[in-house]
Amino acid sequence: MNAVSTLSAAALAERIFGTVGGLTRDDPGVSRESFGAGESRAMEAVAAIAAELGLACETDAYKNLWMRLPEDARAAPPVILGSHLDSVPHGGNFDGLAGVAAAMMALARYRGRAAEAPPLRALALRGEESAWYGKAYLGSLALTGKLGGEALALRHRDGHGTLGGAMAMLGIDTEAIRAGKPLLAPGDAAAYLELHIEQGPVMTARGWPVTAVTGIRGNLRHNAVRCTGEAGHSGAVPRWLRKDAVLAVAELLSRMDEHWRVLLQMGMDLVMTSGICTTSPDSHAVSVIPGEVRFSLEIRSQDAATMERFYDLVREECRAVEKSRGVAFTFDTRIDTAPATMDPAWIARLQAASLRLGSPLETIPSGAGHDAAVFANAGIPAAMVFVRNENGSHNPHEAMDIADFLKGVDLLTEAVRTV
Amino acid sequence: MNAVSTLSAAALAERIFGTVGGLTRDDPGVSRESFGAGESRAMEAVAAIAAELGLACETDAYKNLWMRLPEDARAAPPVILGSHLDSVPHGGNFDGLAGVAAAMMALARYRGRAAEAPPLRALALRGEESAWYGKAYLGSLALTGKLGGEALALRHRDGHGTLGGAMAMLGIDTEAIRAGKPLLAPGDAAAYLELHIEQGPVMTARGWPVTAVTGIRGNLRHNAVRCTGEAGHSGAVPRWLRKDAVLAVAELLSRMDEHWRVLLQMGMDLVMTSGICTTSPDSHAVSVIPGEVRFSLEIRSQDAATMERFYDLVREECRAVEKSRGVAFTFDTRIDTAPATMDPAWIARLQAASLRLGSPLETIPSGAGHDAAVFANAGIPAAMVFVRNENGSHNPHEAMDIADFLKGVDLLTEAVRTV
Numbered sequence: 053m054n055a056v057s058t059l060s061a062a063a064l065a066e067r068i069f070g071t072v073g074g075l076t077r078d079d080p081g082v083s084r085e086s087f088g089a090g091e092s093r094a095m096e097a098v099a100a101i102a103a104e105l106g107l108a109c110e111t112d113a114y115k116n117l118w119m120r121l122p123e124d125a126r127a128a129p130p131v132i133l134g135s136h137l138d139s140v141p142h143g144g145n146f147d148g149l150a151g152v153a154a155a156m157m158a159l160a161r162y163r164g165r166a167a168e169a170p171p172l173r174a175l176a177l178r179g180e181e182s183a184w185y186g187k188a189y190l191g192s193l194a195l196t197g198k199l200g201g202e203a204l205a206l207r208h209r210d211g212h213g214t215l216g217g218a219m220a221m222l223g224i225d226t227e228a229i230r231a232g233k234p235l236l237a238p239g240d241a242a243a244y245l246e247l248h249i250e251q252g253p254v255m256t257a258r259g260w261p262v263t264a265v266t267g268i269r270g271n272l273r274h275n276a277v278r279c280t281g282e283a284g285h286s287g288a289v290p291r292w293l294r295k296d297a298v299l300a301v302a303e304l305l306s307r308m309d310e311h312w313r314v315l316l317q318m319g320m321d322l323v324m325t326s327g328i329c330t331t332s333p334d335s336h337a338v339s340v341i342p343g344e345v346r347f348s349l350e351i352r353s354q355d356a357a358t359m360e361r362f363y364d365l366v367r368e369e370c371r372a373v374e375k376s377r378g379v380a381f382t383f384d385t386r387i388d389t390a391p392a393t394m395d396p397a398w399i400a401r402l403q404a405a406s407l408r409l410g411s412p413l414e415t416i417p418s419g420a421g422h423d424a425a426v427f428a429n430a431g432i433p434a435a436m437v438f439v440r441n442e443n444g445s446h447n448p449h450e451a452m453d454i455a456d457f458l459k460g461v462d463l464l465t466e467a468v469r470t471v
Numbered sequence: 472m473n474a475v476s477t478l479s480a481a482a483l484a485e486r487i488f489g490t491v492g493g494l495t496r497d498d499p500g501v502s503r504e505s506f507g508a509g510e511s512r513a514m515e516a517v518a519a520i521a522a523e524l525g526l527a528c529e530t531d532a533y534k535n536l537w538m539r540l541p542e543d544a545r546a547a548p549p550v551i552l553g554s555h556l557d558s559v560p561h562g563g564n565f566d567g568l569a570g571v572a573a574a575m576m577a578l579a580r581y582r583g584r585a586a587e588a589p590p591l592r593a594l595a596l597r598g599e600e601s602a603w604y605g606k607a608y609l610g611s612l613a614l615t616g617k618l619g620g621e622a623l624a625l626r627h628r629d630g631h632g633t634l635g636g637a638m639a640m641l642g643i644d645t646e647a648i649r650a651g652k653p654l655l656a657p658g659d660a661a662a663y664l665e666l667h668i669e670q671g672p673v674m675t676a677r678g679w680p681v682t683a684v685t686g687i688r689g690n691l692r693h694n695a696v697r698c699t700g701e702a703g704h705s706g707a708v709p710r711w712l713r714k715d716a717v718l719a720v721a722e723l724l725s726r727m728d729e730h731w732r733v734l735l736q737m738g739m740d741l742v743m744t745s746g747i748c749t750t751s752p753d754s755h756a757v758s759v760i761p762g763e764v765r766f767s768l769e770i771r772s773q774d775a776a777t778m779e780r781f782y783d784l785v786r787e788e789c790r791a792v793e794k795s796r797g798v799a800f801t802f803d804t805r806i807d808t809a810p811a812t813m814d815p816a817w818i819a820r821l822q823a824a825s826l827r828l829g830s831p832l833e834t835i836p837s838g839a840g841h842d843a844a845v846f847a848n849a850g851i852p853a854a855m856v857f858v859r860n861e862n863g864s865h866n867p868h869e870a871m872d873i874a875d876f877l878k879g880v881d882l883l884t885e886a887v888r889t890v
Binding site: 296339342 | 669670671672673676688690692694703704705706707708709710712715717718720721722724725728731732735742744745746747748749750752755756757758759760761764766767769771837838839840863864865
């Protein structure tokens with residue numbers, strides 16, 4: 053036995069996180085650029101540790117890393133355990149890497165007893181973060197044949213170079229990507245299971261170390277809705293002759309906030325955000341009635357019909373406010389991302405495994421997007437395990453306890469045992 | 472009789488507006504800089520027409536222009552008819568000038584019959600607009616000894632030169648201004664009457680050609696209130712864990728808007744404006760829960776107690792929203808400008824005069840500030856006549872009908888006859 057394979061689970065986890073984090077440090081935080089140097093360094097480090105653990109590694113034509121038990125030669129569609137290795141610029145060390153670490157650790161636990169579980173593969177994907185090329189899930193979309201040629205022309209955030217260029221530098225077969233050639237078709241995998249840190253505060257607030265994800269919220273966005281009223285002297289125009297864009301938007305958002313509250317009470321899954329909301333910097337003034345407000349609107353839900361109905365309500369309330377306040381709302385292009393449902397059978401397996409390990413498993417929706425949504429929407433049964441994490445993600449302050457992470461690894465290991 | 476004194480009233484009005492407007496044209500609109508060249512050109516042109524009308528002109532130590540009937544040698548405190556001659560950059564031709572034109576026309580109608588009215592003076596003031604030096608009512612404040620030495624250091628909007636420098640160039644005794652020496656004490660004038668275009672849309676909407684002003688609204692301002700919540704992932708944080716600054720401000724403003732509506736129904740005089748309202752341009756994003764909003768708040772009323780009570784309500788609602796939404800409101804320095812009440816006896820005289828001329832006179836508050844407020848707050852009974860005007864003021868699109876203006880001149884003339 054080599055040094056790594058004698059480590060305790062906690063020490064092994066620290067070893068993986070410490071090694072990869074150290075190689076990709078970019079204070080504050082880590083930078084593992086999609087299809088770039090940091091991501092490749094992370095992948096090489098993961099492959100080296102996998103080899104030390106006695107796993108067989110191979111790289112596919114799109115330069116994702118696959119790991120398997122060398123003694124497992126079964127041809128049946130495997131259960132894939134995986135996540136991504138890239139990060140946002142100056143991001144946290146656990147977003148993505150935790151899922152890859154869990155996958156290789158769970159897989160390694162079956163060394164010498166491969167027949168106890170279905171065929172298993174650990175997968176380290178590239179390019180999940182939208183921060184580098186403005187589009188997310190690049191690696192999993194390519195793998196399932198859905199990235200498309202247009203994405204190859206996406207420019208890097210610095211304005212220099214394209215995604216296609218970066219892929220070519222890595223030796224990726226971009227012509228196959230352009231042709232939409234999948235490396236993984238629906239029948240090729242029994243399931244895709246992904247462990248990931250939670251990117252919201254719910255599990256910390258509830259005291260849940262691990263959960264199963266019910267679904268991944270889709271979203272419906274308008275980046276810039278305009279409310280046009282009429283500017284005027286703030287002293288000289290009385291209320292009944294005003295067309296105040298700020299008060300119109302305030303009323304609209306307050307009405308929607310109240311509808312949101314009621315719909316949550318009715319059990320619907322829904323979040324609503326207006327992250328950008330501003331009067332016009334060119335013309336606004338303390339003593340001028342605001343004639344224009346520009347605001348973003350984002351609706352997310354696990355259920356496409358809920359998003360659609362809430363959106364209809366937004367448009368209806370806009371018409372009501374237009375009528376009562378004499379303003380006009382102008383909507384820019386609507387952008388849709390479909391929600392994904394996690395596989396109910398796999399959620400049930402995760403819950404049963406958790407009970408066997410001694411505790412019930414709570415479920416929550418994922419508000420953020422994940423590669424698991426791509427696999428699910430490509431026809432591969434997918435499920436996710438969330439691990440408690442403080443301070444959100446996409447920042448250097450992610451805080452995941454190794455004890456919580458190991459509960460997640462135990463859960464994955466147990467869940468695949470009984471398939 | 473000379474050419475001017477044989478003109479019809481309408482032709483005389485057109486002559487005054489045409490001459491002064493032509494001399495100060497600065498497309499689009501007119502520019503008559505406070506204590507600057509355009510204002511001085513306007514003053515010389517007004518003096519020249521006044522002389523043609525047979526009025527005696529003199530300039531005081533602060534370079535305001537006074538006109539009187541040459542045959543009126545009475546020493547009793549006069550009724551002053553006046554307004555200002557400056558304009559905002561690229562402003563309209565009637566804001567200010569209409570009141571000076573009305574004053575000289577009303578005065579000229581008493582030529583040869585001075586004893587029918589009290590002693591009268593027409594006054595053309597300088598420096599009413601805040602656009603040039605960031606402070607309003609410079610001329611009337613100086614005249615009443617209230618400008619103060621600090622104002623002399625105010626910088627021109629271009630950043631070059633000061634108010635004191637501009638005054639010195641005109642030969643104004645700035646040391647007297649610094650010492651707070653009034654040229655007009657409370658006992659020196661029986662009243663100050665000012666005709667002015669309305670700067671809001673009420674009279675056009677109501678179909679009123681002229682009105683008497685009940686009072687001039689004061690205002691209470693915060694230029695920048697901060698609402699601080701907590702930024703977070705727009706998909707991953709559920710409603711109950713959010714501290715959304717946009718929804719908090721929306722709720723606050725909607726609540727205040729509703730209170731405002733109710734208080735108006737109760738007969739209070741009140742306007743409320745949040746002219747600037749914005750998420751932080753440095754950190755806002757479509758998919759980030761807004762952690763901060765900055766907004767301005769302005770409350771105006773003719774009644775200081777109404778402003779104070781509404782302000783208390785704002786602070787109380789802020790505390791309620793802080794409690795329910797976990798946000799915090801931080802207020803910058805509060806800035807107060809006192810309201811001014813127009814003299815009830817003079818309002819009654821204007822109304823009686825209007826009835827004698829054949830129609831009742833409606834009253835409205837002035838939302839915008841005027842020199843009349845300075846005279847009123849200095850202890851000189853003040854009243855104002857508003858003339859209907861489309862398209863607001865401080866822009867080249869002011870639109871006053873000469874027929875409406877002449878109704879105002881008739882009203883002023885009749886009102887002073889019976890003192």
